[in-house]
Amino acid sequence: MARNNxxxxxxxxxxxxxxxxxxxxxxxxxxxxxxxxxxxxxxNESAESIGEVKKRLLSCHGVI
Structure with a gap:
């Protein structure tokens, strides 16, 4: 983002x-x-891969 002076x-x-x-x-x-x-x-929190996030969303909500 360009900053103003x-x-x-x-x-x-x-x-x-x-x-x-x-x-x-x-x-x-x-x-x-x-x-x-x-x-x-x-x-310091553990990271979660995009694949894990997709699986969790599908199992909880049935959507991505």
Whole structure:
């Protein structure tokens, strides 16, 4: 995803002190952070192959 260029607020000496983002970019960044947190929480869970998922869905619901 292409990111917009952020705008910075600077103090009297020209040091960056704040950043201004478009609201859509801010929302995307917070969504990305939430996704990464979920990934980190689940990284030690066992993986399930697509074949296993299909079998489980068929046996429980009769559909894929």
């Amino acid at each position: 952020p705008r910075f607020l600077v103090d009297e000496s020209g040091r960056k002190i704040s950043v201004v983002l478009a609201i859509n970019e801010y929302r995307q960044l917070t969504e990305d952070i939430q996704d990464l947190a979920i990934i980190a929480e689940r990284k």
